[in-house]
Amino acid sequence: MPIAVDIDVMLAKRKMSVGELADRVGITPANLAVLKNGRAKAVRFTTLAALCEVLDCQPGDLLRWEPDGPGDGDGAAHESGASVPAASPPR
Numbered sequence: 001m002p003i004a005v006d007i008d009v010m011l012a013k014r015k016m017s018v019g020e021l022a023d024r025v026g027i028t029p030a031n032l033a034v035l036k037n038g039r040a041k042a043v044r045f046t047t048l049a050a051l052c053e054v055l056d057c058q059p060g061d062l063l064r065w066e067p068d069g070p071g072d073g074d075g076a077a078h079e080s081g082a083s084v085p086a087a088s089p090p091r
Helices: 007-014 018-025 029-036 045-055 075-079
Strands: 003-005 063-065
Touching: 007 018, 007 029, 007 045, 018 029, 018 045
Parallel strands: none
Antiparallel strands: 003 063
């Protein structure tokens, strides 16, 4: 997945356990594990805001975009089902 989750990095910087973070954010440790291991398909802004508040960081400290591979710059459009129009040939 092109979105990488760096919650582990922030947990280490803050010397905080997964259980403590889950408790303070108000989510289950299992749901936090799904998010931090990059298996989540979505994250609510309220959850992201709570993570940022507890970890005293910005969303960009927790999430970053990583391309899957060469030529995968428009993968998001394909994943969402949006069509990408083909370029018209020059006249």
